[in-house]
Every structure is written in C-alpha cells, then in structure tokens.
Amino acid sequence: MSQAPEPVRDLDWAPERARAFADGAADLWEELLRRLPELPVRRRWSAEDVRNAVAIPVPDEPMADEALLAYLRDVVFEWSAYLGHPRFLAYISGAGTVPGAAADLLAAGLNMNAGGWQLAPSAIEIEVALTRFFANEMFGLPEGAGGLIVSGGAMANFVALKAARDRRAGWDVRNEGILAGPQLGLYLSTETHVVSDRAADMLGIGWANVRHVSVDDGSRMRVDELRAQIARDRETGIRPFAVVGTAGTVSTGAIDALGDIADVCADEGLWFHVDAAYGGPAMLAEDLRPLFAGIERADSIAFDPHKWLYTPHSGGCVLLRDFSLLQGSFDAQPSYIHQDREVTHAGLDLGRYGPQFSRSFWALKVWVSLLAHGRSAYGRRISHDAELARYLGARVEEHPAFELAGPVGLSICCFRFVPPDLPEGSGREAYLSVLNERLMAEMQVDGRVFLSNAVLGDRFVLRVCVVNFRTEAQDMDAVLEVAEELGSKIDGELRPEDLR
Amino acid sequence: MSQAPEPVRDLDWAPERARAFADGAADLWEELLRRLPELPVRRRWSAEDVRNAVAIPVPDEPMADEALLAYLRDVVFEWSAYLGHPRFLAYISGAGTVPGAAADLLAAGLNMNAGGWQLAPSAIEIEVALTRFFANEMFGLPEGAGGLIVSGGAMANFVALKAARDRRAGWDVRNEGILAGPQLGLYLSTETHVVSDRAADMLGIGWANVRHVSVDDGSRMRVDELRAQIARDRETGIRPFAVVGTAGTVSTGAIDALGDIADVCADEGLWFHVDAAYGGPAMLAEDLRPLFAGIERADSIAFDPHKWLYTPHSGGCVLLRDFSLLQGSFDAQPSYIHQDREVTHAGLDLGRYGPQFSRSFWALKVWVSLLAHGRSAYGRRISHDAELARYLGARVEEHPAFELAGPVGLSICCFRFVPPDLPEGSGREAYLSVLNERLMAEMQVDGRVFLSNAVLGDRFVLRVCVVNFRTEAQDMDAVLEVAEELGSKIDGELRPEDLR
Incomplete structure (x- = not known):
C-alpha cells in the first residue's frame, strides 16, 4: 500500500494558542475603545513614515506571537486613523458598531x-x-x-x-x-x-x-x-x-x-x-x-x-x-x-x-448589530445624528465667523469660515474658497476634528456628516472652536493685501 | 445660544462590555476549534429547518448580550458548515487561517x-x-x-x-x-x-x-x-x-x-x-x-x-x-x-x-497570516496538500472499487467509484455517472467527508481538492472508506437489472 505522507502541522494552531492570539487582538481593541476620546482622530504622518514603520518584509520563518502582537499594537496606536472617534465627521463613513466587530471574528473563525x-x-x-x-x-x-x-x-x-x-x-x-x-x-x-x-x-x-x-x-x-x-x-x-x-x-x-x-x-x-x-x-x-x-x-x-x-x-x-x-x-x-x-x-x-x-459572511456583523441594538435605538440614534447636524447649523448661523452654505440635509451640515473683518470686494469669493480649502487640509492633519468638504457651485465649503454614534453636541462645538482657531491663523498668513 | 441636544448613547458600548462580548465570540471560536475533529463537516438539515432556527425577527428592543451569544452558539454549533474541518475537501475553499480570524476582529474594531x-x-x-x-x-x-x-x-x-x-x-x-x-x-x-x-x-x-x-x-x-x-x-x-x-x-x-x-x-x-x-x-x-x-x-x-x-x-x-x-x-x-x-x-x-x-481592511488577515506562519511553512504546507492529493491518487489506483479519472493536478484528485462486479455493457458508463452523482450527494449530506465533483468529458466523477492545513493522510483514507461504504449501498439500490 502507498506510504502515507508525514503530517505537516505548522499552520494548524492549537485552540489555546488561537485563543491567546485572539485575546491579544481583543486587548488591543479594548485599549483602543478606552483611549479613543483622548486620541487624535489621526496623527501627523507622511506616507513615507507609515510605510517605513508598517511595511516590514514577509519573513521566511514565523514571527513569534508576542512580536506579532507588538507590531500590531504599533499599527493600531501609532499609524492608524480612527473612524469611530467621536470627532471623525468626514465623507460618509460609519463609526463601526461594537457588536459588529466581534461578529467579524466569529464570521472569520467559522469561515463559511x-x-x-x-x-x-x-x-x-x-x-x-x-x-x-x-x-x-x-x-x-x-x-x-x-x-x-x-x-x-x-x-x-x-x-x-x-x-x-x-x-x-x-x-x-x-x-x-x-x-x-x-x-x-x-x-x-x-x-x-x-x-x-x-x-x-x-x-x-x-x-x-x-x-x-x-x-x-x-x-x-x-x-x-x-x-x-x-x-x-x-x-x-x-x-x-x-x-x-x-x-x-x-x-x-x-x-x-x-x-x-x-x-x-x-x-x-x-x-x-x-x-x-x-x-x-x-x-x-x-x-x-x-x-x-x-x-x-x-x-x-x-x-x-x-x-x-x-x-x-x-x-x-x-x-x-x-x-x-x-x-x-x-x-x-x-x-x-x-x-x-x-x-x-x-x-x-x-x-x-x-x-x-x-x-x-459579511451579513453577520449587520445582523448581530441589529439584534444587539434593536430597531428602536437605531432609529433614535439616526434621528439624533440629524439633530446634531441641525444643531451645528444653528451654531454656525449664530457665529460671526461662520456662514451656513445651505440647508442642513439629513445629517450633513455645510458651512464655511468667513473672517468677520473680511471686506467685500472682487477677490473675496475666490479667497474664501482658497482659505477654506487650506483650512480643511490643516484641520485634517491637526487631528482634533476631522471633516471634509463639498464644492457647492464654485464655493469650496467645509462639510460635517454625522454617521457616528459616539458624536455628541460638544463635538459639534469643537468643530467650530478648532475651525475658528486654525482659520484665523491661516487667514493671517494667506489673506491678500487688497482684502486686508 | 442654541440648545445642545441631549446625548443618545445606546450604541456606544463601554469598553468592558465590548470586551465581554468579544470574549463571548472568542469562546465560541475556541470551542469550535476544540470540537472540530469530532464534529461532522455538516449536518443533515433542510433549508426550512435552518431558516426556522436562525431567521428570527429583528427586535425593536436590544437582545440581552447573553441571549444573543446563546443564539450565536446555536448558529455556530447546530446550523453551520465547517470549511476548516480536516475532511472538508470540496470545490476550492481554504480552511481559514487561525491568526487571520483574529486579524479580522482587529480590522473590524479599527474600522479604517x-x-x-x-x-x-x-x-x-x-x-x-x-x-x-x-x-x-x-x-x-x-x-x-x-x-x-x-x-x-x-x-x-x-x-x-x-x-x-x-x-x-x-x-x-x-x-x-x-x-x-x-x-x-x-x-x-x-x-x-x-x-x-x-x-x-x-x-x-x-x-x-x-x-x-x-x-x-x-x-x-x-x-x-x-x-x-x-x-x-x-x-x-x-x-x-x-x-x-x-x-x-x-x-x-x-x-x-x-x-x-x-x-x-x-x-x-x-x-x-x-x-x-x-x-x-x-x-x-x-x-x-x-x-x-x-x-x-x-x-x-x-x-x-x-x-x-x-x-x-x-x-x-x-x-x-x-x-x-x-x-x-x-x-x-x-x-x-x-x-x-x-x-x-x-x-x-x-x-x-x-x-x-x-x-x-481585508489585507490585514492575509498580511497577519503571512507574518504569523512565514513563507517557508506556507511553502511546505502547500506542497504537502499536493502530496496528499497524489497519495489519494495512488490509493485510488490500488483500490479495486475506485478508478482514477486522470492525473492528479496540483492538489486535486478526480476519481470515481466503480463496483468491482459491475459488468461491461452498453449502459455501464451512463450508470457510473448516475451512481457517482448520487454518491456525491449522499456523501455531502452524510457529513463525515465532504467532497464535490467534476464532469470530465461525459463522465461524472468525484473530486477532492486539498486546500486545507488540517487535512492529513488519514483523511484521504477516510474519503475512500466512506465512498466505498455509501457507494456499495447506493449501488445495491440503484443498479439496473441488465448490469447485475
């Protein structure tokens, strides 16, 4: 009878080792959730910095589990952006449900x-x-x-x-x-x-x-x-x-x-x-x-x-x-x-x-999120996101340095920074677009509040979209505080002579 | 100033609750890995059975975490198929790396x-x-x-x-x-x-x-x-x-x-x-x-x-x-x-x-798997999968009740069950396709070994594809044992008079 090949078991981790590694990943996630309010939405990196840190060579031999978890810890806390951060308000990118993340472990572990x-x-x-x-x-x-x-x-x-x-x-x-x-x-x-x-x-x-x-x-x-x-x-x-x-x-x-x-x-x-x-x-x-x-x-x-x-x-x-x-x-x-x-x-x-x-089994994270939160809480929170956008809109209208760019739609508020002392004049509109474009970029790298933009007609405006169950009114307030602080500074540097 | 809306925090689980829920998911995964060798690849269900068990209504109010984990336990152990089972050998569907599953938790938790x-x-x-x-x-x-x-x-x-x-x-x-x-x-x-x-x-x-x-x-x-x-x-x-x-x-x-x-x-x-x-x-x-x-x-x-x-x-x-x-x-x-x-x-x-x-961040599970296992172990195991398919091919050729359907290619072995006492005759080839088609279906619902088929020319043949780091020689042996047992039984029921 044919000779049976000897087993090759390198990839077949024992359940205890699997669990320890999953615990290591869960530790990182728990720490992230704990530190999230104190972390910036993103740090000031260049692509080169990040590449040098995370793009390590694929090794011939296994990395030790502890070394791999230490590497992942570095990835998570030094080189990642946090879309679940209460002050991530850009594009339309949801915060990431908590039970949905655990469901993804199960979906991957089941591997159907x-x-x-x-x-x-x-x-x-x-x-x-x-x-x-x-x-x-x-x-x-x-x-x-x-x-x-x-x-x-x-x-x-x-x-x-x-x-x-x-x-x-x-x-x-x-x-x-x-x-x-x-x-x-x-x-x-x-x-x-x-x-x-x-x-x-x-x-x-x-x-x-x-x-x-x-x-x-x-x-x-x-x-x-x-x-x-x-x-x-x-x-x-x-x-x-x-x-x-x-x-x-x-x-x-x-x-x-x-x-x-x-x-x-x-x-x-x-x-x-x-x-x-x-x-x-x-x-x-x-x-x-x-x-x-x-x-x-x-x-x-x-x-x-x-x-x-x-x-x-x-x-x-x-x-x-x-x-x-x-x-x-x-x-x-x-x-x-x-x-x-x-x-x-x-x-x-x-x-x-x-x-x-x-x-x-992508459906599992969605299904588990619906079961875990229930339809009512979802409805309340979605409604609240829109309420927060309207609150921001009202704050913008009250504020002398901001201008609402149009009606708040669903949970999106578009507005722009307009220095109160900026005179009327032929270059005003063009300058406001330049100013707000630069302001958005500086806010993004600043990392305290992360928003994005819209282009409405020929106006470049700032845009906040709340699809984030961690965002509350103080985060809307922070948008205006940071925008005013950075906007005033940039205005001081960029404003052309004829608009001074 | 505008009235700040009251917070709505239902979806914002505290880190401890998140961790406990992730632990619940990890418990299920660990138990699955532990029991995998004793579980069938799949059970005998109908679509209706499964639907009645898992398709619960989306509730208005949250399910309690324990109730949700109990539901998921039922999903995992009663109503799921295990592609990571050492005897899952069908189509081309990988077993699912262990560190890759943990990486998916982290990818979802980070939610970039x-x-x-x-x-x-x-x-x-x-x-x-x-x-x-x-x-x-x-x-x-x-x-x-x-x-x-x-x-x-x-x-x-x-x-x-x-x-x-x-x-x-x-x-x-x-x-x-x-x-x-x-x-x-x-x-x-x-x-x-x-x-x-x-x-x-x-x-x-x-x-x-x-x-x-x-x-x-x-x-x-x-x-x-x-x-x-x-x-x-x-x-x-x-x-x-x-x-x-x-x-x-x-x-x-x-x-x-x-x-x-x-x-x-x-x-x-x-x-x-x-x-x-x-x-x-x-x-x-x-x-x-x-x-x-x-x-x-x-x-x-x-x-x-x-x-x-x-x-x-x-x-x-x-x-x-x-x-x-x-x-x-x-x-x-x-x-x-x-x-x-x-x-x-x-x-x-x-x-x-x-x-x-x-x-x-689908790349993470692949990246972490490469780092955790290293290139050499991957190479050894892939080579071993092909070796196991060749071993099965050799066992098929030695066995009086099986016929190799062609050369083993990479890690695929195609063969068919041919009852040793089946006479030559005009209906023989057609009957062998009917017999092997039914045999495949019965093996699939039997659940001890799960394989699929190929159609080569007009022959319906059984097909084993090893892309599974838990599969070893005894699993190849089991393919032939189960196929012979069920094949003989089905042959006894199906064989037409003129081929007896």
Whole structure:
C-alpha cells in the first residue's frame, strides 16, 4: 500500500494558542475603545513614515506571537486613523458598531462560504432574512423583493444597474453584448454619486451616455428636465433604460422627489433605481422616514450598512423589487458545481445571484448589530445624528465667523469660515474658497476634528456628516472652536493685501 | 445660544462590555476549534429547518448580550458548515487561517476605510506592501507592478479584464462605451472558470464574443488553436483584446502553457491575463513553482488568498504588471473628496484604483497570516496538500472499487467509484455517472467527508481538492472508506437489472 505522507502541522494552531492570539487582538481593541476620546482622530504622518514603520518584509520563518502582537499594537496606536472617534465627521463613513466587530471574528473563525448553501446554511438564511427585513420592513418593497450584501455601495449600485441593463435593454445583452443593440441611456442628476457613472463605464455603456439632469435649488433632480431629456434622446435613437434617484446626496444630503421620478419611469417604461447609499437607514427614524416617500416604488435600491447603520467596513446592500432578476443577470453555473436538491434539501446558492462565487459572511456583523441594538435605538440614534447636524447649523448661523452654505440635509451640515473683518470686494469669493480649502487640509492633519468638504457651485465649503454614534453636541462645538482657531491663523498668513 | 441636544448613547458600548462580548465570540471560536475533529463537516438539515432556527425577527428592543451569544452558539454549533474541518475537501475553499480570524476582529474594531489614505494610512501601506510582495516576490513581476485585495476571484478577474478592455480596445471605451468600436473578442479555454465569461458579460462584450479554445489531453489550452481562432476572428472584423491563461483549472488543476500563450499575446498585441485563482500560491512551494513558468510575463494575474493561502473568506487579489493602469481604468474622482497633498503628505487613495470607493481592511488577515506562519511553512504546507492529493491518487489506483479519472493536478484528485462486479455493457458508463452523482450527494449530506465533483468529458466523477492545513493522510483514507461504504449501498439500490 502507498506510504502515507508525514503530517505537516505548522499552520494548524492549537485552540489555546488561537485563543491567546485572539485575546491579544481583543486587548488591543479594548485599549483602543478606552483611549479613543483622548486620541487624535489621526496623527501627523507622511506616507513615507507609515510605510517605513508598517511595511516590514514577509519573513521566511514565523514571527513569534508576542512580536506579532507588538507590531500590531504599533499599527493600531501609532499609524492608524480612527473612524469611530467621536470627532471623525468626514465623507460618509460609519463609526463601526461594537457588536459588529466581534461578529467579524466569529464570521472569520467559522469561515463559511456564502456562495453555496451547503457551505453556509446559517449564513445564507441569515443573509436572506436580513435583506428581506431591509426590503420589506425598512423600505416597504413588496413580497418577492430581496437582495445581497456586497462589498460596498459602488458594487451595490453596479449590481442593480446591471440587472436594469439586462432586463430593460430589449435584447440579450448578456450574450450578445452592447454592440448588438441601440445606444442605451442612463439618467441621473448632477448631484448623483460618480459610482453610477462608473457603473455605466463598467457595463460598456460609456460615461458619455449618462445624462446628468440639472437640479433645483434644493439639489434635487429637476423632473421636468428629466422628461425633456428622455424625449430628446429618444428622438436621436438612444434607448433610455434606467433612472437613478438619490436618497441622500453626498454633498448636502438632498433627497430627490422619488415619487415623481417613479412616475416618469412608469410612463416611460424605465427601471427606477435609488442610490440610498447614505440615506437609506434613515427609514428607521420616524421623523426622517417621510422624506423618502416614493422609495417603495423602486425597482432596485442600493444602500450601505457601513454608512448609517454604522457597521464595520465593509458591507453594502443591493435590493431588488424582484429578487429573482439577480439570478437572471448574474448566474453562470459551471459544471464542477452539481447538486441534487432532492437529496441535499438545500436553499439558495447566493453565489448565483451576484458578482462573487465565493462570498464572505459579511451579513453577520449587520445582523448581530441589529439584534444587539434593536430597531428602536437605531432609529433614535439616526434621528439624533440629524439633530446634531441641525444643531451645528444653528451654531454656525449664530457665529460671526461662520456662514451656513445651505440647508442642513439629513445629517450633513455645510458651512464655511468667513473672517468677520473680511471686506467685500472682487477677490473675496475666490479667497474664501482658497482659505477654506487650506483650512480643511490643516484641520485634517491637526487631528482634533476631522471633516471634509463639498464644492457647492464654485464655493469650496467645509462639510460635517454625522454617521457616528459616539458624536455628541460638544463635538459639534469643537468643530467650530478648532475651525475658528486654525482659520484665523491661516487667514493671517494667506489673506491678500487688497482684502486686508 | 442654541440648545445642545441631549446625548443618545445606546450604541456606544463601554469598553468592558465590548470586551465581554468579544470574549463571548472568542469562546465560541475556541470551542469550535476544540470540537472540530469530532464534529461532522455538516449536518443533515433542510433549508426550512435552518431558516426556522436562525431567521428570527429583528427586535425593536436590544437582545440581552447573553441571549444573543446563546443564539450565536446555536448558529455556530447546530446550523453551520465547517470549511476548516480536516475532511472538508470540496470545490476550492481554504480552511481559514487561525491568526487571520483574529486579524479580522482587529480590522473590524479599527474600522479604517482603505479607500482613502488619510482614513487608513497603515491599512493602505500594508495593502501596498502585501500586493507588491505577491507581484514581485511570489510571481516575479517587475518593479511597477502592484494590485489590490478585492472581494474574491470573480472580482479580481473582472478588474483585470476591465483594465485589459480599457487599455487594448483602441478607443476610449470608458467614455464612449462598447458601441463606439468594433466587436471585441476575448480568448480562453474550455476549462477556464466561468467568471471570465461573466466578466465579458459585465463589461458589455457579451458571452457570444468569448472564444473557448479547445484543450489538449492534459486540459491545457491548445495554443495552435488559439492562434488559428485569433486569425479567423480578425478576418471577420473582430478585434481580439485579451487572452486568459489558467494556472490551476477548477476541475483538474491543470496549468496552461503560460509561456506559449505569452508568445501569442506578444505577437498579436493582446493583453495576457492569468487566472491563478486556485494555483497562484503554489508559487511559494519549491516543487510546484516550475509548473508556472511564463506567469511572470502576464499583464495581470488574479489569485485568491482565501483559497490556497487559506485565509478566511473573503479576499481575492488582482495584480497588474503596470499598477498605474488600474487608476486609468477605475478612477472617477468626485468633487466632495479634495486633497492638498502638500499639506497632508498622504499616500495612495486605493479607492481610485478599483471598483470600491469605501474599502475594508481585508489585507490585514492575509498580511497577519503571512507574518504569523512565514513563507517557508506556507511553502511546505502547500506542497504537502499536493502530496496528499497524489497519495489519494495512488490509493485510488490500488483500490479495486475506485478508478482514477486522470492525473492528479496540483492538489486535486478526480476519481470515481466503480463496483468491482459491475459488468461491461452498453449502459455501464451512463450508470457510473448516475451512481457517482448520487454518491456525491449522499456523501455531502452524510457529513463525515465532504467532497464535490467534476464532469470530465461525459463522465461524472468525484473530486477532492486539498486546500486545507488540517487535512492529513488519514483523511484521504477516510474519503475512500466512506465512498466505498455509501457507494456499495447506493449501488445495491440503484443498479439496473441488465448490469447485475
């Protein structure tokens, strides 16, 4: 009989060693949570500093566990940024739920592959239950709706728009390609996130065939202009296939008139997709939910649990009114995966419904966060984030050195620093953009408060977005304190002679 | 002054509570590792059983931590499949490294967003170092090569083929779309994984424009036929743009003649992509590395750390010979992200190089696994996986009730159960496929050993793929014991009269 090879056990750590290493990681996390209020959001590094510290060579022999944990301690406390810090208020990047982080340990330790039901029965049934909760209970989509957890909002929008393309093109695009039909047209607004433009690029439709409909003074798509653009395009032989409405624009938190866009889509036979990457979870907040009227008429919705459900990076969600269309748009069954369901009694193989065959149990951190916190507390906290943004807006309006840049939308407040003694004059507006641009950069490296920007018209403005369950009113106050301190200093250095 | 809103702290767990919850998760993981050898790979469930147990309603109020951990304990021990079990040998799904799981806790606890350097300095420098290690040291690509960790192999192949499309189409596809040029043609073999076909669908090229070149008797693409097909297509106005070589086919672990395909691509001006999703990490094993000669000439490589680097789901890797081409193919910079690098001294914003803006720190589990285990142990274990597959092949050949279905390729062994007393006859081959198909399903639900299948020609065969650092020779022996036991029983029930 053949000689059995000798075992090779280097990678098969004993349970005690595994636990000790996990404890080491948990120690670092606990220490981080403890020190978070005293840490800066980020430190003053250069890329070179960080690289020199963390990019060590891959060793031939194992690092000792203690040495590896010491290295990780350095990574965590010296070279990382803290998006869960109460004063991280930039872009739209959630703070990271606490139970969600522990869930990720379990998901990785279990290591199921949620592409196939037999490889992940609990993972797939949880993902199905989770996405149905979102579809039916959160967004009000009908029975038969469902979706997937994907890598993030860009992918969620892409998956939805691929389903739209394949369903509404009017020929078998999957097989014959874009070249076999007329030019397809995609409609969105000038405020829609660029990931939908890029989805058109990825799908072979091309940026040039994305129509950026203008917006009204509330940053909402002009629906009359949408209708007119569709009519003009049809006359030139373009075939419109989908409209993207936005529920929470990235610059100002505006929400399109979703019901009106749904009417246009119904009249024109177009797919109605809603990019709710940011705003979607506000459906859980009683005071914000009415703003989204019409979203229940969508053919598809993309939203990001890692934004306003605060779950750790990353996990986006795509929902379809008719879940089965995902299989029609993504299935590609190979011969090496064969299944006799009469024997296996298996459920859905979610790898046949989306862009990944092998799939992580990303749903667990979202599911555990919802169970641990409950729907009510989520609703209260989301509502509170918006309340804090409005509070900041009110403080800005009261303050002589700041100017509100527009209405607060959802949990976004845009404003700018305007030195009270800055005279009127031809260079004033240009200087204010230069000043605020520099102020944002200096605030970011300063690290006490981290915010980002918007460009509204030709004004560069500061932008605070609260999707952070650790943020409170004193953090809003700190934004203005730091901005005034640094803004005054920079103004002293930068202001041109003719504006002095 | 405006009234400051009262704090809402429900989601902001204290560090002690966070730690206790993480300990609860770590307890479950440790118990799982301890019990793994005695647990079945999977239990006999139906989708309905699992759904009834795990799909609980999302509550309005928080679940108590103990109740939630008890629920998770039930999920882990009653309703989950264990891909880290020594006898999980199906598809190509890695066992899940131990330090990689702990790293996922830390990645989620840190919650950096590796889309932007300022939001994830250490994460991005680690991802850059990791992908350069893969590009330069593992695959031998030149300086300037690099890549990304993405959600998995399907996405890694898609990203590479999008870069190929945009670079080699000959017009500005990103802007003008597929319709603005001639039909593009993509070349791969009949053994290439279907994700590349689907990438052509996603990119708007269409399945019909993917050429499936035939293979030789070792399942390698026939390079003469590739040249002939390209020539035929050029004559009909199709514009070939890329060839996909495979380094480790999913059915039999075959490796295309990569150097010969590279020659064709050089002669024809085509992009040379290698799908090394499975085989790639075998570059770390001295005895297997020579099989991949020519891979260093690739324009792009896709491979999956969650396969043969055993890291937890999920994380694929895409590498480009010229890393900068990723930015050319994916960048879409919105106005709300502005940066003055002279102030911030920031490094790469990896969100501009791939399909996701917000990005998880997936690289950490791979990086920590490499540091914890070291390159040598990885090489030894990968080599050992292949040795175990060859051992199984030898045992199959010695055994009167089994038949080897072809040469063992990398760590894949394909074989079938052939009852020793089965007579020759016209129905024999058809019956053997029926018998082995049923045998696979019964073995899967039996749960002692979990394998999958291949379809070779018209034969349905059993397939074992070892990408599992807990598997040893006795597990190979168990495959044959269980297969013989169940196979004989099923044969007794299914065999038709004329073959008795």
